[in-house]
Amino acid sequence: MAFIIVPVSQYTMAQTGNVGINTTNPTSTLHVKGKGNTSSTETFKLENSNGTNLFSVNDDGTVSGTVVSNLGSNGTGINGKNALVKTTTEASGTNCANGGIKVESGLDDNNNGILDASEVTGLKYVCNGTHGTNGTNGQGVPTGGTTGQVLSKVDATNYNTQWVTPAGGGSGATLVLQATKTTNAQILPNANGSGSGTQLTGDLVTYNNATTTVSAIGTYDSNGVFTVVQPGLYFVQAVTRSQDAATATNTTNQNLYVSINGGGPTDINSFHTIYTGANNTNYPAGVKGKGYTSGMYYLTAGQTVRIIGWSSNSSTAGQPLKTDGSCQLMIVKM
Numbered sequence: 001m002a003f004i005i006v007p008v009s010q011y012t013m014a015q016t017g018n019v020g021i022n023t024t025n026p027t028s029t030l031h032v033k034g035k036g037n038t039s040s041t042e043t044f045k046l047e048n049s050n051g052t053n054l055f056s057v058n059d060d061g062t063v064s065g066t067v068v069s070n071l072g073s074n075g076t077g078i079n080g081k082n083a084l085v086k087t088t089t090e091a092s093g094t095n096c097a098n099g100g101i102k103v104e105s106g107l108d109d110n111n112n113g114i115l116d117a118s119e120v121t122g123l124k125y126v127c128n129g130t131h132g133t134n135g136t137n138g139q140g141v142p143t144g145g146t147t148g149q150v151l152s153k154v155d156a157t158n159y160n161t162q163w164v165t166p167a168g169g170g171s172g173a174t175l176v177l178q179a180t181k182t183t184n185a186q187i188l189p190n191a192n193g194s195g196s197g198t199q200l201t202g203d204l205v206t207y208n209n210a211t212t213t214v215s216a217i218g219t220y221d222s223n224g225v226f227t228v229v230q231p232g233l234y235f236v237q238a239v240t241r242s243q244d245a246a247t248a249t250n251t252t253n254q255n256l257y258v259s260i261n262g263g264g265p266t267d268i269n270s271f272h273t274i275y276t277g278a279n280n281t282n283y284p285a286g287v288k289g290k291g292y293t294s295g296m297y298y299l300t301a302g303q304t305v306r307i308i309g310w311s312s313n314s315s316t317a318g319q320p321l322k323t324d325g326s327c328q329l330m331i332v333k334m
Contacts, residue, residue: 034059081107084115096127152216155229156301164216174333176217176234177226179207181327185243185320188254191310201264202308205240205256205321207329217333226305226331233334234299238307241326242289242319252313254291254321259306260299270308271295289319296334305331 013019013026020026022033034043036059044057046065055065083105090102105122106115141151145163154160188203206224213220217230228234238256245251260269273293283290291309299305307329311318321327 081109081111082113084108084113084119086115086120090125090127095125098128098130100125100127153229154215155219162216164214172334173235174214174217175212175330176214176333177210177220177329177331178212179210179220179329180325181205181207181240181321182209182323182325184208185323187320188309188311188318190314190317191255191312202255202257202310205238205307205309205327205329207238207307207327209325218331224306228299228301228303228305230333231300232298233296234305235294235296235330235332235334236305237294237330238292239326239328240291240309241287241322243322244285244288245319248285248288250316251288252311252316252318253289254309254318255312256291256293256307256309258293258295258297259308260297261304262306265308271297 018026018029018031020031020033022035023031032044035041039058039060039062041059042056043059044055045053046055048054053065055063055067057063084107086104088102088104090096090100092099095102103122103124103126104115104120105124106119107121108115109119110116139159142162145151146165149163149165151161152164154162184206186203186205188205204224208222208224210220215229217228218234219227219229221227236258238258240254240256242251242254257265257270257272259267260271263270265272271293273295291312293307297305
C-alpha cells in the first residue's frame with residue numbers, strides 16, 4: 001500500500017517518510033497545501049499559548065506575525081554591523097624585521113565609524129622585504145662649470161664629458177684650435193719630385209703652442225695632429241713664415257697642403273691650394289719667405305688633420321721657420 005490515509009483530516013504519510021497536509025502526494029518532508037490563493041486564508045500559522053500570532057503564511061505568499069515584525073518592516077530586515085579595517089605603520093621590530101604595515105579588522109559594534117581597540121577581532125602584518133645591496137653610484141656630471149656652459153663629450157669614451165661654452169653669434173662657428181710655433185725652427189725639405197723621402201711627401205709642420213682648444217669638438221697633440229671628435233664642416237687655415245736668407249733675394253717660400261688621415265700629397269684626401277712659387281723680391285725684408293693654405297672640409301669623428309710643407313724651390317735650401325708666433329694654425333667648426 002502506497003499511503004496511509006487518516007479519515008479525520010487530510011493528513012497523509014507516504015512510505016518515503018514525507019508528510020502531507022491537504023495533499024495526497026507530499027513531495028517534501030512536510031508538504032502543506034493551502035485552501036485558497038488570497039491573504040484571507042492561511043496555509044500555515046504558529047501561535048503561542050496566549051493565542052498570539054507568532055508567524056503566519058497566507059495563501060497569497062504574504063507573511064505576518066510578531067516574528068515578521070522583529071525582522072523589520074516590509075521584509076527589509078535589521079541593518080547589520082559595518083566591518084572596519086584600520087592600517088598603521090609598523091616600526092622595525094619583532095613583528096616586522098624591516099618594518100611594514102599593521103592591519104586590524106573587526107565589526108563596528110558601537111556604530112561610531114571607528115575601529116576601537118575592543119572591536120578588533122583580526123590582526124595581520126604586511127612586512128617590508130629585506131633591503132637589497134646598494135647599487136654602484138652613477139657617473140654623475142663633472143664638477144665646476146659656469147653659467148651658460150653645457151656638458152659635452154670629450155671623446156668616444158663613455159662618460160668622458162666636460163663643461164664647454166657654446167658658440168655664440170648667428171653663424172654658430174666655434175674656434176676649436178688656435179696654435180702658433182714658438183719652438184723647433186724647422187727647415188722644410190726642397191720640393192723635388194724626382195727625390196725621395198720627405199722631398200716627395202713634405203714634412204709635418206708643428207705648431208707647438210696651442211692657445212685655444214675645445215677638446216669636446218677636437219683634440220690637438222704635441223706632435224701637431226688634430227683629431228676630430230664632433231663630425232661636421234671645418235675650416236682649416238695654416239700660415240708659415242721663414243727667416244730671410246743671408247742674400248734676401250735667395251729666400252724661398254713654403255708650399256703647404258692639408259693632409260687628412262695622414263695621406264701623402266697624391267692622396268685623394270690631401271688638399272692643395274695654389275702653389276706658392278719662389279720669393280717675390282718686392283716683398284719687404286722679414287716676410288720674403290712665407291707659406292699659406294686653407295680650405296673647408298667635412299670631417300667625421302676620428303679623422304685627423306695635419307699641415308705638411310716643402311720649400312718652394314727644388315735646389316735652393318729653405319730657411320728656418322720663425323718661432324716668434326707668426327707661424328699660425330687655426331681650425332674652426334662651422
